Amino acid sequence: MLTQWLQTVPPLLVYVVVGLVVGIESVGIPLPGEIVLVTAALMASHHDGVSPVLVGVCASAGAIIGDSTGYALGKRFGPRLFGWAGERFPRHFGEDRIGRAQALFDRYGAWAVFFGRFVALLRILSGPLAATMGMHYGKFLLANAAGGIAWAGGTTAAVYFVGEAAEHYLAEFSWIALLVVVLAVIGFSVRARLRRSPR
Numbered sequence: 001m002l003t004q005w006l007q008t009v010p011p012l013l014v015y016v017v018v019g020l021v022v023g024i025e026s027v028g029i030p031l032p033g034e035i036v037l038v039t040a041a042l043m044a045s046h047h048d049g050v051s052p053v054l055v056g057v058c059a060s061a062g063a064i065i066g067d068s069t070g071y072a073l074g075k076r077f078g079p080r081l082f083g084w085a086g087e088r089f090p091r092h093f094g095e096d097r098i099g100r101a102q103a104l105f106d107r108y109g110a111w112a113v114f115f116g117r118f119v120a121l122l123r124i125l126s127g128p129l130a131a132t133m134g135m136h137y138g139k140f141l142l143a144n145a146a147g148g149i150a151w152a153g154g155t156t157a158a159v160y161f162v163g164e165a166a167e168h169y170l171a172e173f174s175w176i177a178l179l180v181v182v183l184a185v186i187g188f189s190v191r192a193r194l195r196r197s198p199r
Contacts, residue, residue: 001050007039007043009172011049011050011051011054014040014043014050014055015040015050015055015058017036017040017055018037018040018058018059018062019058019062019114020062021033021058021062022036022058022059022063022066022067022152023061023062023063023065024035024063024066025066025067025123025124026062026063026065026066026067026069026070026074026124026126026148027067027121027127028070028124028125028127028128029070029072030096030124030126032058033059033062033123034120034123034155036150037155037156037159038056038060038155038159038173040059040156041056041063041155041156041159041160041163042159042160042163043056044156044160044163045085045159045160045161045163046163052116052156052157052160055156056152056153056156056157059146059148059151059152059155059156060149060152061154062152063117063144063147063148063151064141064144064145064146064148064149065114066127066143067108067113067126067127067144067148068126068127068144068146069188070126070127070131071127071128071130071131071137071140071144072127072131073127073128073131074129074130074131074132075130075132076132078131078132079132083119097121097125098099098125098129100121101122101125101129102121102129102133103123104122105129105130105133105135106133109135109139110139110140110142110143111137111143113130113135113140113144113147114143114144114146114147115147116129116147117120117144117147117150117151118147118151126144127140127144139182162182
């Protein structure tokens with residue numbers, strides 16, 4: 001529903017929604033940030049007046065600001081935050097999921113923040129967990145910014161160029177696709193008639 005709505009609003013609102021949804025997800029509230037980002041990047045590839053550069057910039061900003069906000073919340077409220085989240089969103093913040101994420105942070109530190117941006121579970125937990133586990137904010141911010149830019153920029157670029165290539169390919173070879181469909185229909189019809197005919 002959100003993705004369909006995005007296709008009906010002006011480009012400026014698309015950028016705002018991308019930044020907000022990615023940002024709120026990064027704070028720790030489970031929202032479909034990646035779906036919204038992919039939808040906006042696809043819209044840009046279809047020339048709907050949406051700029052892929054601005055989509056990537058807004059998603060990057062949302063990721064960095066959202067994770068930093070999550071870090072601040074984790075610093076202030078710590079384990080109580082995860083207890084509250086576990087009651088409200090047990091599917092996302094169950095003890096087993098939090099335990100797995102903590103083990104990754106224990107083992108990989110800043111790398112878990114960077115690569116966590118590409119994993120749905122860690123994308124939500126990254127900021128609060130890093131603060132709760134005592135990671136220095138400067139170290140966190142560097143890994144968070146690098147991961148946010150790589151994820152947002154990389155996802156936008158990949159979806160945009162794949163969309164462009166697909167559109168070009170379909171435009172160039174649509175007549176071949178039509179021919180294949182027609183031949184397939186004829187083939188199935190002939191086969192069906194042969195099966196029905198008496199032997």
